[in-house]
Amino acid sequence: MTAFNFFQLADTQFGMSASLSNRSDAQIADMASRGMKVRRVAPFEGFGPETAAFEEAIAEANRLKPQFVIVCGDMVNDPDSSDERAEVLRVAGQLDPSIPIHWVAGNHDIGADTIVPTPASVEAYRDVWGDDYFSFQHGGTSFIVLDTSVMDHPEQVPGELESQMRFLEAELRAARKRDTSQIIVFTHYPFFLDNPDEGDGYFTVAKERRLPVIELFRKYGVSAVFAGHWHRNHYAEDNGMLMVSTGPVGFPLGDDASGYRIVEVHDGGLSHEYHELLNGQPPAGNEEDKE
Numbered sequence: 001m002t003a004f005n006f007f008q009l010a011d012t013q014f015g016m017s018a019s020l021s022n023r024s025d026a027q028i029a030d031m032a033s034r035g036m037k038v039r040r041v042a043p044f045e046g047f048g049p050e051t052a053a054f055e056e057a058i059a060e061a062n063r064l065k066p067q068f069v070i071v072c073g074d075m076v077n078d079p080d081s082s083d084e085r086a087e088v089l090r091v092a093g094q095l096d097p098s099i100p101i102h103w104v105a106g107n108h109d110i111g112a113d114t115i116v117p118t119p120a121s122v123e124a125y126r127d128v129w130g131d132d133y134f135s136f137q138h139g140g141t142s143f144i145v146l147d148t149s150v151m152d153h154p155e156q157v158p159g160e161l162e163s164q165m166r167f168l169e170a171e172l173r174a175a176r177k178r179d180t181s182q183i184i185v186f187t188h189y190p191f192f193l194d195n196p197d198e199g200d201g202y203f204t205v206a207k208e209r210r211l212p213v214i215e216l217f218r219k220y221g222v223s224a225v226f227a228g229h230w231h232r233n234h235y236a237e238d239n240g241m242l243m244v245s246t247g248p249v250g251f252p253l254g255d256d257a258s259g260y261r262i263v264e265v266h267d268g269g270l271s272h273e274y275h276e277l278l279n280g281q282p283p284a285g286n287e288e289d290k291e
């Protein structure tokens, strides 16, 4: 096979920076206690930082011509904001039309309250962004996109989880029948941070529904899962399968600045590298202390 590459982005999350501006010390401390390092930001409105960072990532894609760009969820901060959505789509419209762009459902895109999907919020998502789970192929590699919000919280959308699990198994089986060299999965939530047997937490798919998916990944030999949601880079592994959480194009909550990942797929494997954005936002640790 001929080696090729793609751009993986996550958490453009237009509107998040403004929503976190002017936070009190108590609010910042509360987020820190939940594992999110929030940099102090002077109050502002709109989404200037997100626009600058996303435009840079799109310009880099136009320069380097990957086979596709995928945005692993939380395109917007407020699922009901038509302004945020319009700005994401306006910037995405700057991508060279010969490069496909794929969207992955994040909790801020498909959750009615940014967490739990409802029939109306799922329908609204599909109207704007397209299917919330689907597959595509490129260069002998099979790619599968999943909706981890429905996996994490299926309670208000009866039948959706079951349909998605049937789709997943059928796609994995079909990928192997096609003599696929590799299977790569895209999600918003990582399945786990350290190992599949860890307990539940805000950043991962609930264990009860995580383990059946991991069993399928092991059975069909998935090479890697690329996710977002954590707003920082993180790397784990299960039986040779990489579990990669990629830092945000938007607001960082860990030790990495805003950025995106270039993944190269080649014979028998893949390699990947995170690229910080010059117009991205720094992590909390880089902010000068204003106490």
Ligand SMILES: [Fe+2]
Pocket (backbone or CB within 6 Å): 074, 106, 107, 108, 188, 229, 230
């Ligand atoms: Fe998220």
